[in-house]
Amino acid sequence: MLDDTLKTQLQAYLERLTRPIELVASLDDSPTSEEMKTLLGQIVMLSDKITLVERRQGDSRAPSFAINSPGHDIHLRFAGLPMGHEFTSLVLALLQVGGYPSKAAVETIEQIQNLEGEYKFETYFSQSCQNCPDVVQALNLMAVLNPKIQHVAIDGAVFPAEVEERQVMSVPTVYLNGETFGQGRMNLEEIVSRLDAGAAKRDxxxxxxxxxxxxxxxxxxxxxxxxxxxxxxxxxxxxxxxxxxxxxxxxxxxxxxxxxxxxxxxxxxxxxxxxxxxxxxxxxxxxxxxxxxxxxxxxxxxxxxxxxxxxxxxxxxxxxxxxxWRQMNVPGENEYKNKGVAYCPHCDGPLFKGKRVAVIGGGNSGVEAAIDLAGIVKHVTLVEFDHKLRADEVLQRKLRSLPNVTIVLSALSTEVHGDGNKVTGLSYTDRTNDEQHRLELEGIFVQIGLxxxxxxxxxxxxxxxxxxxxxxxxxxxxxxxxxxxxxxxxxxxxxxxxxxxxxxxxxxxxxxxxxxxxxxxxxxxxxxx
The missing domain is CATH 3.50.50.60 (FAD/NAD(P)-binding domain)
Structure with a gap:
C-alpha cells in the first residue's frame, strides 16, 4: 500500500506521538479488508507506540478501523480506505489521537471542548474529492477534543448500499445524529459556529x-x-x-x-x-x-x-x-442540487459509477469533466448551447475519441426531472428546430462558467x-x-x-x-x- 518514500515520511511524522495508539480493525473477507489489514500493518511497523487489534465482528461497518488511545475517551473511525486525498486525514488523526497538539486557534479548541450534548457525525467521502479532507479533518479533531463527539468517515465507494439507501449523490455529505447536517466544503470554524448557538453573536x-x-x-x-x-x-x-x-x-x-x-x-x-x-x-x-x-x-x-x-x-x-459556479436556472435544478445535480466532477464523479450522466457546457471545464467522467460512468452526454464546442482542440479530439460519450450541440437545457429523491432526467430544446428532447439519466454536472x-x-x-x-x-x-x-x-x-x-x-x-x-x-x- 505504502511505498518506501511514503513510509519514511510517515515514520518521521509518527515520531511526534506522545502517547500510545490502538488501531481496532473490524474486518470481513472482502479485498478491501485485505488492503486495510496491509495498510494498518505497515503503519504499526513504523512506530512502537502503535498497536493493532483485529476483529471479525463488532462494528456494523466492515471493513473499518477505530483510532483509540488507552485511557482517553475518543470515538474516531474510518470506514473504508483513507487513501487518495484522505491519506492526510489519516496522518493527522494518528498524530492528534497520539497527543500531538492541533494548530487550530485556542479559542476554537475551547469552543469545541465546551460543546454540550451528544454529537454522532458520519461523513461520506470519495478518495478523489479535494473538498472532503477539510470536513473529515475538522470532525476528526472535534472527536479527539470532546468525548461527546463521535465521527465516522465513510468511503462511499466501499459502502454503495448505504450510499444508495441514503441517496448520497454529493461528497462530502455529513450526517449528524442520523439527519443531514451539510454537504460540500466546510471548515472547522464553520462547523463549530453551527453547533455553538451563541458564536455568531459573540463574533x-x-x-x-x-x-x-x-x-x-x-x-x-x-x-x-x-x-x-x-x-x-x-x-x-x-x-x-x-x-x-x-x-x-x-x-x-x-x-x-x-x-x-x-x-x-x-x-x-x-x-x-x-x-x-x-x-x-x-x-x-x-x-x-x-x-x-x-x-x-x-x-x-x-x-x-x-x-x-x-x-x-x-x-x-x-x-x-x-x-x-453559474447555474442553469431551470426548474428542478435547485430541488435536486446534491441529489444528482452537481458542480464538481472530481468530487462527486465516483458516486455515479456505472450510471448515465450529462455534462452541461462545452468549454474547457465542461469537456474536461466529460473526459474524466467517461472513465467512471456508463455514459456521458455533453450538452452545449452553442453550435460548436469552445474547448481547446486537443481536448475536443480526446472527447470525440471516447466510445461512451455523446455530444449534443445547439441545445437549451429547460428542466431537471426527478422522482422526489434523485435526478431521473434532463429536458432540452434543439435550437435549430425547436424540438423538445428528454435524456434519461441519473446525474447532471453543470460546467457553464462563473x-x-x-x-x-x-x-x-x-x-x-x-x-x-x-x-x-x-x-x-x-x-x-x-x-x-x-x-x-x-x-x-x-x-x-x-x-x-x-x-x-x-x-x-x-x-x-x-x-x-x-x-x-x-x-x-x-x-x-
Whole structure:
C-alpha cells in the first residue's frame, strides 16, 4: 500500500506521538479488508507506540478501523480506505489521537471542548474529492477534543448500499445524529459556529468593537490575499473579511499554469495563501459575508455591513469577492442540487459509477469533466448551447475519441426531472428546430462558467451588464476610496495569476489614495512661496 518514500515520511511524522495508539480493525473477507489489514500493518511497523487489534465482528461497518488511545475517551473511525486525498486525514488523526497538539486557534479548541450534548457525525467521502479532507479533518479533531463527539468517515465507494439507501449523490455529505447536517466544503470554524448557538453573536460583538482599518479587504481568494500582503508590507492597518479564505481556489483540482509552480492543487494553494498572509499583522475575519457597502461620509470612512449585524470600517476598501459556479436556472435544478445535480466532477464523479450522466457546457471545464467522467460512468452526454464546442482542440479530439460519450450541440437545457429523491432526467430544446428532447439519466454536472459575487453591491458600485465590478487601469471603482480586483471585476481572463496581480495593484492604488488624501494642507505662507 505504502511505498518506501511514503513510509519514511510517515515514520518521521509518527515520531511526534506522545502517547500510545490502538488501531481496532473490524474486518470481513472482502479485498478491501485485505488492503486495510496491509495498510494498518505497515503503519504499526513504523512506530512502537502503535498497536493493532483485529476483529471479525463488532462494528456494523466492515471493513473499518477505530483510532483509540488507552485511557482517553475518543470515538474516531474510518470506514473504508483513507487513501487518495484522505491519506492526510489519516496522518493527522494518528498524530492528534497520539497527543500531538492541533494548530487550530485556542479559542476554537475551547469552543469545541465546551460543546454540550451528544454529537454522532458520519461523513461520506470519495478518495478523489479535494473538498472532503477539510470536513473529515475538522470532525476528526472535534472527536479527539470532546468525548461527546463521535465521527465516522465513510468511503462511499466501499459502502454503495448505504450510499444508495441514503441517496448520497454529493461528497462530502455529513450526517449528524442520523439527519443531514451539510454537504460540500466546510471548515472547522464553520462547523463549530453551527453547533455553538451563541458564536455568531459573540463574533459580531468582537467585530463591531474593531477600530477602522486603513485598508479593508472584502474577500479572501487569490486577489484578496495578494492585496493583504501588499498592504501589510506598507505597514498600514489591514483587515480581511472573507466568507471562506481561499475562495474559488478551494474548489479547483489541478493547477498547472501558475508560473514557477509546475503543479499543485487548489486546497494546497489556498492554505499557502493564508499562511503567507498570516506572516504579517493582518486581521483575518473568516466566515463573514458582506451585505452592504456604504460610501464614506463626513468621517471619511467607508462602511461594510455584515450578515451577522456587525459593521467594519476602512479609509479604503478593496472588493475581491470572486465568483461562484453559474447555474442553469431551470426548474428542478435547485430541488435536486446534491441529489444528482452537481458542480464538481472530481468530487462527486465516483458516486455515479456505472450510471448515465450529462455534462452541461462545452468549454474547457465542461469537456474536461466529460473526459474524466467517461472513465467512471456508463455514459456521458455533453450538452452545449452553442453550435460548436469552445474547448481547446486537443481536448475536443480526446472527447470525440471516447466510445461512451455523446455530444449534443445547439441545445437549451429547460428542466431537471426527478422522482422526489434523485435526478431521473434532463429536458432540452434543439435550437435549430425547436424540438423538445428528454435524456434519461441519473446525474447532471453543470460546467457553464462563473457568476460574480456582486449582488450586494448593485445599489452602490457601478456594475457591468454581466454583474462585474467596473474598474479602471488602477483597479478603482466609481466610489472614491473603493477599489476592486479578481474574478468579480471587468478585468478579462479569470485566472489565479491575473487575480493576484490585480489584487497587488489594488493594494498599491489604495496606498496611493491614502497618501494623497492624508497629506497635510498647505499653509497660506507655503502657497505664497
Amino acid at each position: 459580531a460583538k468582537k467585530i463591531a468593537a474593531k477600530d477602522p482599518f486603513e485598508v479593508l479587504i472584502v474577500g479572501g481568494g487569490p486577489a484578496g490575499a495578494a492585496a493583504a500582503v501588499y498592504a501589510a508590507r506598507k505597514g498600514i492597518r489591514t483587515g480581511v473579511a472573507a466568507e471562506r479564505f481561499g475562495g474559488q481556489v478551494l474548489d479547483t483540482m489541478a493547477i498547472e499554469n501558475f508560473i514557477s509552480v509546475q503543479e499543485t492543487e487548489g486546497p494546497k494553494m489556498a492554505a499557502a495563501l493564508e499562511a503567507h498572509v498570516r506572516q504579517y499583522e493582518v486581521d483575518i475575519m473568516n466566515l463573514q459575508r458582506a451585505e452592504k457597502l456604504i460610501p464614506a461620509g463626513a468621517d471619511g470612512l467607508i462602511e461594510v455591513q455584515l450578515a451577522n449585524g456587525a459593521s467594519l470600517k476602512g479609509r479604503t476598501v478593496i472588493l475581491s469577492t470572486g465568483a461562484r 457568476l460574480p459575487n456582486t449582488e450586494w453591491l448593485k445599489d452602490t458600485v457601478a456594475l457591468s451588464p454581466r454583474g462585474e465590478i467596473i474598474v479602471d487601469e488602477r483597479g478603482a471603482t466609481n466610489i472614491p476610496g473603493v477599489f476592486a480586483a479578481g474574478d468579480a471585476t471587468t478585468v478579462p481572463y479569470k485566472q489565479i495569476v491575473i487575480a493576484m496581480g490585480e489584487g497587488s495593484k489594488a493594494a498599491l492604488s489604495a496606498f496611493d489614495h491614502l497618501i494623497r488624501h492624508s497629506a497635510p494642507a498647505q499653509t497660506e505662507t507655503a502657497k505664497a512661496a
